[in-house]
Amino acid sequence: MKSGVKIRSRVVEALVDVAKGPVGSQEALNGVLQGSGLSPQDRALCTEILYGSLRYGPALLKAVDNRLRKGIASTDPIIVWTLVAANYQLRVLERIPDHAVVHTAVAVARHLVGPHAGKLVNGVLRTELRAMESGPRTAPAPESCYPGYIRRAFAGLGDVNLSVAAKAYLHGAPHTVRGRGRCFSDVSTLVEALEATGVKGAREGRVPGSVILPRGGGAVGTEAGTTDWIPQDEASWAVAQLAIDMAKEFGPSCRVLDACAGRGVKTDALRHGLGEEVSITATDIGSRKLKDLAELVPNVTTRSVDWTATTPFEEGSFDFILLDSPCSGFGTLRRRPEIRLISRRRDLDVLMEMQQKVLANTAKTLAPGGVLLFAVCTFSPGEAGEAISRFLASEPGADFEPVGLPSCPVGSWEQADGTWLTFDDPEVVSDPADTFFAGAIRRRQPQGSSAS
Numbered sequence: 217m218k219s220g221v222k223i224r225s226r227v228v229e230a231l232v233d234v235a236k237g238p239v240g241s242q243e244a245l246n247g248v249l250q251g252s253g254l255s256p257q258d259r260a261l262c263t264e265i266l267y268g269s270l271r272y273g274p275a276l277l278k279a280v281d282n283r284l285r286k287g288i289a290s291t292d293p294i295i296v297w298t299l300v301a302a303n304y305q306l307r308v309l310e311r312i313p314d315h316a317v318v319h320t321a322v323a324v325a326r327h328l329v330g331p332h333a334g335k336l337v338n339g340v341l342r343t344e345l346r347a348m349e350s351g352p353r354t355a356p357a358p359e360s361c362y363p364g365y366i367r368r369a370f371a372g373l374g375d376v377n378l379s380v381a382a383k384a385y386l387h388g389a390p391h392t393v394r395g396r397g398r399c400f401s402d403v404s405t406l407v408e409a410l411e412a413t414g415v416k417g418a419r420e421g422r423v424p425g426s427v428i429l430p431r432g433g434g435a436v437g438t439e440a441g442t443t444d445w446i447p448q449d450e451a452s453w454a455v456a457q458l459a460i461d462m463a464k465e466f467g468p469s470c471r472v473l474d475a476c477a478g479r480g481v482k483t484d485a486l487r488h489g490l491g492e493e494v495s496i497t498a499t500d501i502g503s504r505k506l507k508d509l510a511e512l513v514p515n516v517t518t519r520s521v522d523w524t525a526t527t528p529f530e531e532g533s534f535d536f537i538l539l540d541s542p543c544s545g546f547g548t549l550r551r552r553p554e555i556r557l558i559s560r561r562r563d564l565d566v567l568m569e570m571q572q573k574v575l576a577n578t579a580k581t582l583a584p585g586g587v588l589l590f591a592v593c594t595f596s597p598g599e600a601g602e603a604i605s606r607f608l609a610s611e612p613g614a615d616f617e618p619v620g621l622p623s624c625p626v627g628s629w630e631q632a633d634g635t636w637l638t639f640d641d642p643e644v645v646s647d648p649a650d651t652f653f654a655g656a657i658r659r660r661q662p663q664g665s666s667a668s
């Protein structure tokens with residue numbers, strides 16, 4: 217078997233795994249590329265086919281469904297995704313000759329499933345090509361690449377028109393890192409450290425301290441981070457910097473809670489930005505994640521907490537809380553294109569309810585005058601600004617008031633109501649960041665006491 221067929225077969229298997237969940241696109245791609253011995257060009261092509269097929273997945277699946285007599289639900293997923301990947305190459309990529317796309321797809325289906333699958337794929341793709349010959353060949357409309365509830369969630373981007381938003385998240389995401397240790401907030405040392413490991417052409421991003429790696433090959437070896445840097449999207453880093461600045465207001469005696477700390481990318485930023493003397497407590501529901509966090513960030517108290525169920529700290533325990541809340545992650549659609557395939561409409565209701573409980577329980581631990589920074593990497597209105605309004609309108613929310621955020625390193629991310637929404641249009645910005653929403657609330661001082 218030709219090596220090209222072998223590697224494309226692995227791409228198709230990866231697509232099937234990602235579409236089924238819970239394997240993420242990055243993990244699946246690493247599985248394909250690791251030890252493959254592929255040239256940089258072939259690596260880039262596999263990456264393009266995998267991510268492109270997922271980005272255009274909803275529209276291409278519909279097209280494939282229309283062509284299959286039994287429909288996609290009753291067809292082997294390997295055949296379905298072989299056809300999706302081939303359709304992506306024929307209709308969007310348009311870099312590979314048609315006959316080569318069909319030939320490889322047929323060989324992949326035959327190799328992974330059997331001769332009958334090869335015949336089926338051949339028949340479907342020949343019909344597809346005949347249909348394409350009779351009219352102009354067009355890529356699926358951007359809006360058709362999202363399920364309806366994500367299209368509706370674009371309303372959270374305010375004035376951004378639907379087709380601009382839909383196009384924006386079909387774009388690729390840059391590989392971005394920020395410094396740690398000696399490279400923290402020192403871009404020139406960070407760029408030198410990257411160059412020393414062979415990464416040439418890295419450049420400073422729009423958010424001070426972040427560095428965009430060159431396209432193609434920049435990600436390899438940087439996924440996990442080092443003592444000098446850690447992968448972090450510019451918007452995520454901007455939110456972490458915001459948290460550092462807001463916590464600094466409370467001085468060195470500030471008691472910080474990173475409530476949904478995950479593996480600690482933002483906790484690490486807080487530790488670097490606030491110094492060793494500030495007390496930081498990191499909690500998360502996932503104890504495995506907290507183990508990774510403790511390895512990444514020393515000198516942090518960790519505790520496994522389900523914030524929907526409990527408030528394990530006394531009232532008033534913290535001066536500053538970063539609540540990087542669980543959410544749909546729609547704002548990361550560029551780097552996690554599979555979200556459009558694996559999330560469900562009802563997930564949004566579950567997430568919104570969960571966020572209210574997490575917000576109410578974490579807010580209880582805030583000291584009078586203390587500030588909670590709420591952040592989500594999504595644009596869905598119900599999970600973003602409305603989450604704060606709902607909380608403020610609720611009974612526990614009566615003790616709190618909204619706080620306008622300080623100015624933002626990227627002016628267009630500032631909202632008129634004092635929140636941030638980090639939307640980038642890739643037609644305007646060459647390396648678009650993820651979309652984060654950030655807003656803050658302060659616990660009112662009890663009546664009769666004066667704020668210090």
Ligand SMILES: C[S@@+](CC[C@H](N)C(=O)[O-])C[C@H]1O[C@@H](n2cnc3c(N)ncnc32)[C@H](O)[C@@H]1O
Pocket residue numbers: 475476477478479480481482483499500501502505521522523524525540541542543574
């Ligand atoms: C957006 S991620 C946090 C990312 C992290 N702050 C970072 O910068 O790497 C949300 C986190 O919330 C955690 N989580 C989900 N449900 C939770 C709950 N009920 N209580 C506490 N943490 C929860 C998840 O495990 C996940 O790590």
